[in-house]
């Protein structure tokens with residue numbers, strides 16, 4: 001089986017915003033700082049919101065937890081101590097926040113689409129066209145799924161609350177709807193033609209990303225396992241078939257993309 005590493009984008013291994021911080025913030029903070037309740041103008045629900053900061057500006061200094069108001073208000077070194085009115089985070093929770101900020105405070109990669117010769121991925125709130133020179137096509141709050149039309153002309157991306165479509169050549173946004181999705185496909189006319197859930201199906205094959213970084217290939221008729229592709233690594237967060245269906249691109253949370261040959 002032929003495979004190669006196409007690119008390894010700048011998301012460091014280690015703590016992940018989506019995997020490690022979001023559950024912790026959900027438990028302790030969303031009552032007061034989320035997309036729909038922003039006390040002090042602070043939204044810690046998404047990476048983009050957290051990096052924007054609150055009334056007094058940014059609360060995270062990437063690479064430096066001990067200079068970040070987010071970390072200092074959690075340890076009690078700075079007022080107002082957080083979470084306000086709740087129990088302090090325990091040592092291991094504080095260590096997670098600290099390690100994430102010290103590691104660069106990056107968003108994980110999620111969502112991958114492939115059409116024609118265009119491969120696009122979501123990274124934090126950005127939708128990025130991959131290749132020798134990467135470019136940001138647009139933004140969607142916390143990208144979950146990305147799709148490219150078969151001719152490579154359009155890219156669609158969905159977050160929790162919205163779905164947007166852009167024309168690749170011009171970067172023009174062609175549509176936006178207030179509806180999120182976990183997976184989607186976009187037609188050559190630029191319209192989002194289907195909103196599906198993972199795993200991904202192509203003909204009689206179903207592929208499913210695993211938390212250990214590998215991909216399981218199943219037979220659609222009886223879901224029997226046919227193969228396990230890839231090597232151990234960060235969790236799979238995006239899958240996309242090439243237009244001819246012969247290759248499968250696999251995105252991992254650390255931003256790396258591998259191309260697997262389908263048999």
Ligand code: HEC
Nearest residue numbers: 028029032039040054055056059069070073082083084085
């Ligand atoms: C019960 C409500 C409540 C909860 C729960 C809460 N906060 Fe706060 N938070 C506040 C209030 C009120 C302020 C002060 C806002 C202001 O005056 O600008 C604040 C301010 C902050 C600030 C400083 C913002 C700035 O711009 O200086 C940070 C950082 C912060 N909170 C983080 C958190 C985190 C992280 C959690 C969860 C671990 C959390 N908070 C949980 C109510 C809350």
